[in-house]
Amino acid sequence: MRIVQILLAATSLVTAAQLAAQAQMAAPAVLTVQVNKPIAPVPQHLFGLFFEDINFAADGGLYPELVKNKSFEIDSHLLGWKALKGAAELESYLVSSDRPISASKNHFLRLSTSKAGPDAGFVNEGFRGMGVKEGAEYTFSVMARRGPGSITGLNVQLEGPKGEPLAQAHITGLSGEWQKYTAVLRPTATAAKARLKLTVEGTGTADLDVVSLFPKDTWGKRENGLRPDLVQLLKDLKPGFLRFPGGCIVEGMTLDNRYQWKETIGDVAARQPMINRWNKEFRNRYTPDYYQSFGLGFFEYFQLAEDIGAEPLPILNVGMACQYNSAELAPIGTAKGLNAAGPADEPTLDTFIQDALDLIEFANGPASSRWGARRAAMGHPAPFKLKMIGIGNEQWGPQYLERYEPFARAVKAKYPTMQLVSSAGPSPNGELFDKATLKLRELKADFIDEHYYAKADWFRQNVGRYDNYPRTATKIFAGEYAAQSEGIARTENKNNWDCALSEAAFMTGLERNADVVAMASYAPLFAHVDAWQWTPNLIWFDNLNSYGTVNYYVQQLFGQNKGTAMLPVQLPNGAKNGTDNLFASAVADETAGEIVVKLVNYSPAPRAVQVSLAGAKKLGKTGRALVMASDDLNTQNSLQEPRKLTPQEVKFAVKGPAVSYTLAPNSFTVLRIPGRK
Known part of the structure; x- marks a missing residue:
């Protein structure tokens, strides 16, 4: 047996050496980066986070209260x-x-x-x-x-x-x-x-x-603080924004089951719990004990965004319950008895609009204002500097558009600088998607939220999705996306390297079009290993430990290396991004004085490249490469091997504006080259 193992190991070494030699012998793929011709600034909130209370993400996860149903207020009063x-x-x-x-x-x-x-x-x-x-x-x-x-x-x-x-x-x-x-x-x-x-x-x-x-060990040592290992994982992504509280949580199965932010602030002990809308959504992941305590409420979400350096992005109900469930609609009209104190007994669209206006005052109003005083009483006298809100989560069709328009008009009338995120629905194409996009552009929406869950190859094939979008119209928020190894909402889906590498390829397309795509976030964010409803997810945890998936580290490499200005990058012979499974994007990092080139080699063989830095001057002599690579596309991180595949840093020589580098098989590489134009 030992002799066989030695022979196999020797064969493996010879094969690897041969592949490397082949890569060196082959003519390198020449990419040109126009260092002296920046296209536009990179939005500083380009890559961010999507949080939803699914998979025990809040209670039992980020919110570390250990007692289930502490107040006996759930309908099943002795739950837990x-x-x-x-x-x-x-x-x-x-x-x-x-x-x-x-x-x-x-x-x-x-x-x-x-x-x-x-x-x-x-x-x-x-x-x-x-x-x-x-x-x-x-x-x-x-x-x-x-x-x-x-x-x-x-x-x-x-x-x-x-x-x-x-x-x-x-x-x-x-x-x-x-x-x-x-x-x-x-x-x-x-x-x-x-x-x-x-x-x-x-x-x-x-x-x-x-x-x-x-x-007592919470983030910031706060009395009602959050689980520190999970917050640290979020902060390490260097997110540009935090979208909360979801997701379908915003809509609810019915309007009574919707997320109401006013019920989640103030005294934690007085907040009324509610059964989580994901508790029975999937029969094969039946979770009847899943509920929301709202110990993690809107104040804590704003505080979390501030802690991790992210722009807060609250998503509000537009008067529509989940269209996959009841599709209940709030009527468009004036709610009797509506006032600044809160919704009427039978809410109409005005109720939801007033909730949005009150939320903006809660976040930004002076401590002397009605809702600003509520924020100050909770320990944050200074405004949270809210700049954007979402109107609806994932709604579609004429019912959404006829509610979005008066909603947006009312918000803009009182807060003209507030940026609004609108919805294009759950699909990235089709008649409803096209009609929504045209109408929302006509209404001059600030952002259109596009969602796509698909097999890994879809992400590689659609890397040029935004190449031909209008450059001056409404910006795009790629608000929910994740490659599915087996199929949408399949329990067999895995957070493997094939999915993560395909997402990295797609993200080069997002970065190349950052003048159109202003925000992007993977979804869902969290999952408890013993209590999940949906997979894949970015971060997994149990009651004591947590880990970032290989997808997490792809997101981290983009978030930590997003740069300040987009740079034109051209593949060999003017080929489209993704030709021959080579994907690339480039930015300048003016703060660090570096040129950042991201390269994906979706190939089982190494690939020699030459990056020509047109217009570059005063380059340093040594660059840094941050590399994720695995011969096995099924590689995954786990609680047992949390860092099985993570970025590794290596140095490489820079001998002039033509930088040579050999990409590993099945790899995502970030090259950081010192120098200014």
Whole structure:
């Protein structure tokens, strides 16, 4: 066996050497970059992020509250909770509304026991378990009161997956009135699937509500902060914008199920949860316990955008529920009783328009304004400097256009500089797409949002999609795209190198047309490995760990190397981008004083290229190449191998304006060449 392995290894080395020699012997492909003829500035928000609460992206993901259904307000009131069974089985328990904390928090857990013991209580399962780390601190809090009997306290315990104790605390001093009690838990071991156990001490009745277990280690150490490893992955992309909260979340299955931003601000404990519209969308990924707590709400989204240096891009409902579901429409007319305080009982389009106007005031208004005061009260007196909003998510047809027009007119009348993102629907072509594009250009929409999910080869074949778009018309927002290895919404889809490399090829077309395509974002962004509905996704995580896919690192290379000015790049003999599976784009980075050339070699063989830098002067002697390459197009990163394929940096010699380089097989390469025109 050992001899066979040696022979195979030797054969592999010879083959690689032969391929490299062939690449060197073949005439290099000559590309010309006009360094002295920049086309236009690169939009600084060109590559950004699309966030939607799908795949447990918020609760159970970016928002790190560990208790599921902490306030018992979901229709299935005991979702996530189970009564303990044992020697001291509870005499009774129920979700009650008898003298609740408030009108908005009108459900709580009432439990009674006539026999004291260690099993008189409940456990909370968390989000596919609770991820806790040894020695870290977790703040436990609960609203509680004592009823009839002699309940003297509450025992709080973190248990491992086999029931082993990890941390515990004791709450005393319960009274007959609602009070908040807190304790800090420090686990003695790390566990990805822990659970929280609450038991009463003594006999009688006790009421519990707003049960929380929140890590102290959050981004920025904020009390209601976000999961730091996931925020760091976002920040490392250097995103130009953050689109939120979705996605179909914006629309809802019905208008009652739509995302209403006003319900997601203010006191976190007072925010009303709602079943997530993705919980039953896919029968083969049935997730009935998926809901939105709105602990991550619009204030936190704005704050996140600020933290990672991205422009906020909120998307608002245009008076239409998801057209794949109910297709419910809000009537176009005046809503009776509509005022600045919020929507009427039966909302019309005016309700949705007013919500948009109020949101802009919330984001940008002075602290003396109605909604600006709400922002200031949450700890951000300064405006968020909102510059753009989206009107509708992925709507199509005449129903959308007849709502978009008055919506846009009203927003522009009050905020003329606010840029508006419109929708071309879910498909990148067809009659509805064409009609929407023509009408939205006629209405002088600032951006048209185009979406495309397709097989990997579609992305390579459509690299020239924007080459012939009008250069002075409405800008394009490539708001949702991802290559599908098996098919749209197929559970077998993989985040493999074939898809990522094809996306890199397509993105050279976006960058070459950055005077038309002003924004672009991969979608979806996040997915929990135990609770996803859709695949592929950019970032995967479990309760403790996370990783960027190979697609993530392609996005990162574009985001970190977007430059400041577009440069013309010509392939050999004036060929179109993508000819012979060679893809290229180029920018100048005036800040760094470098020329940046991006090259995709979608070929199993190495490829020699010569980059002619026309008009370049004072070039440095050493360039840097950032390279992702794999002979295996099925290569993927994973929780076990999070960096199996990531960019590697190598140096190369620059001997003049004709720069020679050999591209690895199946590779995406970013060449950074020092020098100014």
